[in-house]
Amino acid sequence: xxxxxxxxxxxxxxxxxxxxxxxxxxxxxxxxxxxxxxxxxxxxxxxxxxxxxxxxxxxxxxxxxxxxxxxxxxxxxxxxxxxxxxxxxxxxxxxxxxxxxxxxxxxxxxxxxxxxxxxxxxxxxxxxxxxxxxxxxxxxxxxxxxxxxxxxxxxxxxxxxxxxxxxxxxxxxxxxxxxxxxxxxxxxxxxxxxxxxxxxxxxxxxxxxxxxxxxxxxxxxxxxxxxxxxxxxxxxxxxxxxxxxxxxxxxxxx
Amino acid sequence: xxxxxxxxxxxxxxxxxxxxxxxxxxxxxxxxxxxxxxxxxxxxxxxxxxxxxxxxxxxxxxxxxxxxxxxxxxxxxxxxxxxxxxxxxxxxxxxxxxxxxxxxxxxxxxxxxxxxxxxxxxxxxxxxxxxxxxxxxxxxxxxxxxxxxxxxxxxxxxxxxxxxxxxxxxxxxxxxxxxxxxxxxxxxxxxxxxxxxxxxxxxxxxxxxxxxxxxxxxxxxxxxxxxxxxxxxxxxxxxxxxxxxxxxxxxxxxxxxxxxxxxxxxxxxxxxxxxxxxxxxxxxxxxxxxxxxxxxxxxxxxxxxxxxxxxxxxxxxxxx
Numbered sequence: 143x144x145x146x147x148x149x150x151x152x153x154x155x156x157x158x159x160x161x162x163x164x165x166x167x168x169x170x171x172x173x174x175x176x177x178x179x180x181x182x183x184x185x186x187x188x189x190x191x192x193x194x195x196x197x198x199x200x201x202x203x204x205x206x207x208x209x210x211x212x213x214x215x216x217x218x219x220x221x222x223x224x225x226x227x228x229x230x231x232x233x234x235x236x237x238x239x240x241x242x243x244x245x246x247x248x249x250x251x252x253x254x255x256x257x258x259x260x261x262x263x264x265x266x267x268x269x270x271x272x273x274x275x276x277x278x279x280x281x282x283x284x285x286x287x288x289x290x291x292x293x294x295x296x297x298x299x300x301x302x303x304x305x306x307x308x309x310x311x312x313x314x315x316x317x318x319x320x321x322x323x324x325x326x327x328x329x330x331x332x333x334x335x336x337x338x339x340x341x342x343x344x345x346x347x348x349x350x351x352x353x354x355x356x357x358x359x360x361x362x363x364x365x366x367x368x369x370x371x372x373x374x375x376x377x378x379x380x381x382x383x384x385x386x387x388x389x390x391x392x393x394x395x396x
Numbered sequence: 397x398x399x400x401x402x403x404x405x406x407x408x409x410x411x412x413x414x415x416x417x418x419x420x421x422x423x424x425x426x427x428x429x430x431x432x433x434x435x436x437x438x439x440x441x442x443x444x445x446x447x448x449x450x451x452x453x454x455x456x457x458x459x460x461x462x463x464x465x466x467x468x469x470x471x472x473x474x475x476x477x478x479x480x481x482x483x484x485x486x487x488x489x490x491x492x493x494x495x496x497x498x499x500x501x502x503x504x505x506x507x508x509x510x511x512x513x514x515x516x517x518x519x520x521x522x523x524x525x526x527x528x529x530x531x532x533x534x535x536x537x538x539x540x541x542x543x544x545x546x547x548x549x550x551x552x553x554x555x556x557x558x559x560x561x562x563x564x565x566x567x568x569x570x571x572x573x574x575x576x577x578x579x580x581x582x583x584x585x586x587x588x589x590x591x592x593x594x595x596x597x598x599x600x601x602x603x604x605x606x607x608x609x610x611x612x613x614x615x616x617x618x619x620x621x622x623x624x625x626x627x628x629x630x631x632x633x634x635x636x637x638x639x640x641x642x643x644x645x646x647x648x649x650x651x652x653x654x655x656x657x658x659x660x661x662x663x664x665x666x667x668x669x670x671x672x673x674x675x676x677x678x679x680x681x682x683x684x685x686x687x688x689x690x691x692x693x694x695x696x697x698x699x700x701x702x703x704x705x706x707x708x709x710x711x712x713x714x715x716x
Contacts, residue, residue, distance in 0.1 A: 229587065229592060232588060232590035239581065246682070247604055256589070257589035257591055260590075261591075
């Protein structure tokens with residue numbers, strides 16, 4: 143097995159007395175698509191948010207592209223990084239939210255260029271050319287000067303995907319990207335994600351779209367009560383699950 | 397027959413029907429009553445010689461009054477600018493994750509909102525009596541140089557300081573409210589994109605917070621225009637003090653108070669108009685299209701009129 147792009151080891155996370163993650167291990171190789179499924183409250187979103195350090199972890203560690211996230215390793219010790227350095231690390235990790243979280247006071251193009259323009263100084267025309275390229279990739283070239291509220295939910299989520307790609311991340315995390323969408327708008331977002339997967343982008347997707355998992359995923363992981371209790375290729379996990387709880391969950395959603 | 401009746405073709409095309417608007421006599425009666433009352437009020441204002449309109453006219457643009465107006469504007473501008481600057485710092489302290497900063501900001505707002513402005517102004521005015529010298533140097537250590545409080549804080553500085561420090565307490569709460577009104581998802585998205593902290597605040601949070609801040613800030617600015625009149629106790633020549641000086645000399649109390657009232661009215665009107673346009677500026681991206689400004693509306697009506705008249709002349713009648 144080649145070195146993983148994302149390596150999650152023994153991650154624990156609690157909110158007070160509530161144990162959300164209880165020792166999660168997950169490895170994602172470069173170019174691979176991993177889909178995480180599971181009942182609500184099982185810790186899927188929290189796991190995703192620990193990978194880019196939006197949530198601090200209590201135990202275990204996460205590396206992306208060989209680099210510890212949120213910490214600097216020296217010998218056997220992990221030193222907590224300053225916020226500035228964590229922000230820099232996040233440039234390697236794209237994140238797409240369930241509720242899009244586009245910046246409503248900026249145009250579509252400004253949403254996409256905001257992050258690359260705020261970091262290391264890059265020439266504006268170069269960044270704008272990249273933004274136009276990304277907007278074309280998600281099929282929204284004609285909406286570059288519109289404001290997010292003028293777009294449909296599906297269009298907004300496609301802009302959010304373009305925005306996440308603008309920093310050329312090593313991995314893109316999707317947190318239930320289609321859950322807030324009207325049913326007829328889900329398809330256009332999944333289509334963009336499929337194209338992204340085909341182009342070799344490393345992706346971790348939390349979703350309830352079992353069809354998408356079957357078609358696109360290299361690995362499906364089933365989470366329950368803060369642990370990954372089963373993972374493997376889609377046919378194995380989705381069609382002949384070994385675990386009783388996986389079977390019960392799939393019986394409900396399929 | 398199983399098909400519902402509604403499916404059948406209508407008896408006649410919809411275009412043949414004319415809409416007749418409902419009559420509303422109550423509206424006409426209410427309008428007439430209000431109009432009569434208004435006319436009575438205007439008549440009472442104009443015809444009663446006690447209002448002394450010629451004197452009002454004579455003093456409205458009197459140089460000493462215009463100077464006083466400019467000084468009022470200056471006090472307001474400085475009070476608001478410094479007040480909101482300090483208020484923004486206090487709001488950010490209050491929203492920070494450092495308990496000491498949070499407590500200090502809370503304490504400041506508590507103190508300066510609790511003591512009446514007029515008392516605060518008098519404290520600043522008498523600062524020189526409380527502290528004869530103000531020295532600059534190492535805290536609790538040696539001083540590099542010191543100045544007489546009288547020289548550093550004259551009456552004007554005391555007034556500006558008093559207004560600004562008082563205003564800062566209110567501004568802090570308004571700015572904090574603005575920041576709290578921004579969806580937390582915005583900060584999360586900015587953090588996930590690795591946008592530096594200062595830019596998160598000034599580029600992402602603040603412009604969205606402004607939508608909530610501007611209306612409340614408009615209230616505060618207009619409040620302070622009139623609030624500066626409190627400064628008259630320090631014998632500073634702002635508008636209210638100046639008209640008192642004049643009526644103490646010429647005895648035309650009501651006329652001079654009217655002069656002041658008219659100026660406050662004009663200043664407030666100008667600020668209200670400015671606020672309207674500032675709110676539009678920060679409303680971008682909120683509505684799919686912003687409503688037209690009054691100026692645009694007037695232009696549109698002027699542009700539409702001839703076309704409508706032509707249409708009326710050609711077609712005649714119809715539903716109106």
